[in-house]
Amino acid sequence: MTEPQPTSHESRRKELARPTEQTLAHAVEEQGRPHADTPAAPEPGGTARRSPLGARSSDRSGGVTASVPGQPERAGRDVAAASAVPRVGAPDDGGAGTPDPGEGAAAVARREGDRLRFVGAATRRIARGIDLDEIVLGLCRATVPTFSDAILVHLRDPLPVGDERPATPFVLRLRRTDRLRLVDEALSESAEAEGLTVLGGAGPDLTPASELCEVRTGGELNEVLRGVRPVFAESPAARAALAELLGPDRTVPGGRRAILAPLRGRRRVIGAAVFVRGPERPAFEANDLLVAAQLATHTALGIDKAVLYGREAYIADELQRTMLPDSLPQPTGVRLASRYLPAAETARVGGDWYDAIPLPGSRVALVVGDVMGHSMTSAAIMGQLRTTAQTLAGLDLPPAEVLHHLDEQAQRLGTDRMATCLYAVYDPVAHRITIANAGHPPPVLLHLGGRAEVLRVPPGAPIGVGGVDFEAVELDAPAGATLLLYTDGLVESRLRDVWTGIEQLRERLAATAQLTGPDHSPPLEALCDDVLDMLGPGDRDDDIALLAARFDGIAPSDVAYWFLDPEETAPGRARRLARRALERWGLEELTDSVELLVSEVVTNAVRYAERPVTLRLLKTDVLRCEVGDDSPQLPRQRRARDTDEGGRGLFLVNRLARRWGATRLSGGKVVWFELPTRP
DSSP: OOOOOOSSHHHHHHHHHSOOGGGHHHHHHHTTSOOOOOOOOBOTTSOBOOOOGGGGTTSTTOSEEEEOTTSOOOOOOOOOSOOSSOOOSOTTSTTOOOOOTTOOHHHHHHHHHHHHHHHHHHHHHHHTOOSHHHHHHHHHHHHTTTTOSEEEEEEESSOOOTTOOOOSSOEEEEEEEEEEOOOOHHHHHHHHHTTOOOOOTTSOOOSOSOSEEEOOTTSHHHHHHHHOSOEEETSHHHHHHHHHHHOTTOOOOOEEEEEEEEEEOSSSEEEEEEEEOOTTSOOOOHHHHHHHHHHHHHHHHHHHHHHHHHHHHHHHHHHHHHHSOSSOOOOTTEEEEEEEEOSBTTBOOOSEEEEEEEOGGGOEEEEEEEESSSSHHHHHHHHHHHHHHHHHHHTTOOHHHHHHHHHHHHHHHOTTOOEEEEEEEEETTTTEEEEEEESOOOOEEEOTTSOEEEOOOOOOOOBTSOSOOOOEEEEEOOTTOEEEEEOGGGTOBTTBOHHHHHHHHHHHHHHHHHHHOTTSOOOHHHHHHHHHTTOOTTOOSSOEEEEEEEEOOOOGGGEEEEEEOSSTTHHHHHHHHHHHHHHHHTOGGGHHHHHHHHHHHHHHHHHHOSSOEEEEEEESSEEEEEEEESOOOOOOOOOOOTTOSSOOHHHHHHHHOSEEEEEEETTEEEEEEEEESOO
16 A cells, blocks of 8 residues: 655655654654554645654665675665654754754754653663664664664674673674665655755765774774764864774765764773764754763663673573483484473573483483473583482482482482482383383373373372382383373473373374384484474473483393303303304304403402302394393403413403493492494
């Protein structure tokens, strides 16, 4: 819908020349709001009044062209010089911007009141920004074209943070430029035909010769910046400072048509802003220096806050990243995938975590938890609880015992340190899983045929309550099934309760499994992404941790298990048993290495054991051998002397095995090693 046009050239001339300082605050307030393409209300007499140009900056075809260094300037037609800016005196007033002597006191007071309202509206526009770019954009949108025809914003590179000592040398980098352009060719041509000057491309070239400007110690630019106060470009020192900032081959209007305003933060100057008016509009007045000072002060303080916020966000991101596992292990008989989503861009730190910890006997512990709160304190407590859980898992404690010790640790951290946690141990040989819960949402098991069920596990009390017992339940874990552990952010929000969300999750898993058929499980990574896609707008009020485990298991035919009496003949019997198992599996080429290593490990176990020693071989993509005894003392590799008769067993294991290790159990220890099944 087009705007009604003036009915005569005379009305257009009056409109273009009408003082519009009273619209400054309105123009700035309108910037950033959605632009309604509706005709303006007609004035008395049938002539429609045009809306202030400053209010059109949010329009994509608007009259302000913004350019960011390193990006091409957006093409567009120029706007007419009749913008919503203060117009004091005639265009040929010599650039002094002196008020009309016949102007009354009421008009002066009204103009000063409009100036104050503009400052208030502009500072509110600047204060709306959170990050650095938003604040600089707010300054540019608030001032062009309302206060100036063009603006250049230079910031220190790099920007110092807080009390940090600024880098030397003092370098300013052009951050953003905005300038007025013509958007209405018809209005431009009409204005020129009637003798009115328009702002065109023939104005001064304000593009700096370089994006970087090194501020010389003792130079004119350094002196102006040290002075802190904005200055007109009418003094030789100010002109020299602008030449140093923009480059010697760039011309800027002199006199009171340019203002250089230092940007001073809390402790130091962090940049400079240059405001420029073209020759077709009145020059700046003395009171405009106060306006520029207010804009520069609010911008600098906002930039200081944005830099501090950026550092806080960086620290939060690093803290959260280091508290979560960089990568998941690849235990035998199970495949794993995980996801983590923060609550929001402005709250990146949370207390949700997940973990997968390999255990003796090819088992794996699956952990997911949620500390109350969204702060760095919550993330720090989460890190301590995760470390405690890893330590307890290394002791091979039952799941209920692990939660009991986590509860005690949370109470030691503070009286209000509460968290929910679910701890599960999967045994791929027995195809069983043991789960203990501490106030956490129950896991969901997706069977191979496509049926999804919410596992019935005792809910338990949250960690940190104290004085409660935790109960574990043992369930079947069939091959091909997928276990999904998650935090409440996935299923609970302001729009739905937790049980509604759990039911939606179960239905989503079942629907996804139907797409791959009854004989194939959905890809694990794609399944995690599909689960997160169930979140709609407004469904995420909390951070989300997701851990998915696909149970492959180990077939009974690939497992060999024996008990050996702690006698001198045990090593020889272990060699014979291992040889027969390798022949059955078709791995005769590993016979010599396996017999040597099994003999060394069993000999060491028999030396200290009082009860029967266990020997287990597992064939998967690698051959794994596990020897267990009732002695809690872990073996340590040492370099034997030439005269020693023993002490070389672990040295041989370390040289021949691909991996090896020892784990202390509640009733002894397990020493294990792995050999590749293929060369």
